[in-house]
Amino acid sequence: MEEKKNQKQQWEKAYQNNVDFFGEEPSELALSVVGTLEMEEVERMLELGCGQGRDTFFFARKGFDVHALDYSSEGIELMRSKAEDGGLKMDIGVHDVRDPLPFPDESFDAVYSHMLLTMELVEEEISYVLQECLRVLRPGGLNIYSVRNDHDPHYGQFLHVGEDMYQNPMGFVVHFFPEEKVRRLSEGYLLEWIKEFEDSSPPFVKRLYEVVLRKPER
Template sequence: MGREGASDQRDHWDRVFEGAEDYFGPEPSEFGWRALEMFRAAGAKDILEMGCGQGRDTWLFAREGMRVIALDYSESGVCQMRRRACQMCLDPNVSCVVQDVRAGIPLPDSCVDAVYSHMFFTMELWEKEIRYILAECLRVLRPGGLNIYTVRNDHDPHFKKGLHWGEDMWQSPTGFVVHFFSEDKIRRMAEGYQVLQVREFDDPAKQYTRKLYEVVLRKA
């Protein structure tokens, strides 16, 4: 399968976000709450969130007084997130960045305590792009900083279903290309990090339950 139409994924996210104010629901994710605990325990104050979407977890961290750099390539998602942040008077704690992370993270070295992403690495990203982005995260993290993320895994009901896009990616009937991860792949890709945790959890959605890995890495 090819990359023809790969750039459509960004347009697809724009359309989906324009069509539904709270596409993933109005509340912060459960994973966001767990990450918040980890940030508190680590004393993390400056957070980079990659693939923030409409911002359901961004507000959670900002409300805690953390400074969040919220990045996404969907302009619609980022605009909605910014509008909500203003309504909640949280905008002083949130910086918005519209960027395709495949082009790099537009931040200086060693400037954040943690990188957070929920179902971002599990999107249409080739392995070499994921390795590059993980290396970019290492670059912007302060020594000992955390990289906490989730990905859909090889026990997910959609694994190997639909149109094969290449590597471990399949395009679902919703039109999204999803990259599925084994635990082994996560560990292989964690170069330069100490792997603190890889844990499976269920994420119930309307029609099915996603199977995710929660991954906690520390800059070695």
């Protein structure tokens, strides 16, 4: 019988075996929201679950002051050597988002995460992460994230491991979000928009929600 896999080990292995697991190009989410970040005059931004940095490098090259975290040390080490080779200055670190974010209150103009909250995190943990993001954002700052949704071809498939959570044949647990869950988790924020999109980066096509939240002004 298929068993549930340790997710951190899964990511370490995936990144060890493939230096471009999601490809080299920035994600659909990064391309979609970069104009909004520029329009909002974002300077300092925090990326959570940065993986091997395909979006981190894109934002850094665009001139944003990017700080990025992931719990996979394989991914972070690879990013460090790539950043050195490319002469890019970046603040990158290993961190599990279930722990408090290592930054003071109101220290970022924006927080960004592509396909992090859709990992093996239960609703209570996701809510904690979103509240931590709220704490480190300045008033008026944006929290932009993406999650796979209940229209995704993998929703309801393979090994059921928890509420709306399924482990795919590659061994990754995915938490799928109905729109109502996104709305419920937006507590304390202004919900700017939820937009459905498709991401065809390797290894398969995914259907996601782009979510843009704003920390209210005081």
